[in-house]
Amino acid sequence: MNKLCRSTDAIEAQGIIDFLEANNIECQLMNNFLSGALGDIPFTDTGPEIWVSNETDLILAKQLLHQYFQTQKLNEINQDKTRLCPHCQETNPAHFATCWSCQKDI
Ligand SMILES: [Zn+2]
Numbered sequence: 001m002n003k004l005c006r007s008t009d010a011i012e013a014q015g016i017i018d019f020l021e022a023n024n025i026e027c028q029l030m031n032n033f034l035s036g037a038l039g040d041i042p043f044t045d046t047g048p049e050i051w052v053s054n055e056t057d058l059i060l061a062k063q064l065l066h067q068y069f070q071t072q073k074l075n076e077i078n079q080d081k082t083r084l085c086p087h088c089q090e091t092n093p094a095h096f097a098t099c100w101s102c103q104k105d106i
Pocket residue numbers: 085086087088089090099100101102103104
């Protein structure tokens with residue numbers, strides 16, 4: 001199992017999983033229960049995480065995620081719901097606390 005990214009939104013995380021599984025990437029939602037602990041542990045340590053089952057799928061999963069967020073960006077370009085990672089310049093949903101691509105805080 002390899003961590004792909006963390007979202008703060010379980011619905012969005014499920015949307016990403018549905019997208020990846022539609023592209024034959026086996027993945028799982030982890031850590032979903034921890035959102036109930038928000039306030040007790042740092043914000044960036046909570047929230048659902050998406051893990052890819054097979055390490056060999058990880059690169060393809062990242063490419064698909066890039067494609068997924070590019071589509072989101074086009075859909076939401078006038079709604080200010082995306083932001084660029086200052087570290088790697090990837091597009092992230094505005095509510096992401098950690099970049100899905102480079103895993104750094106944004
Ligand atoms: Zn980044």
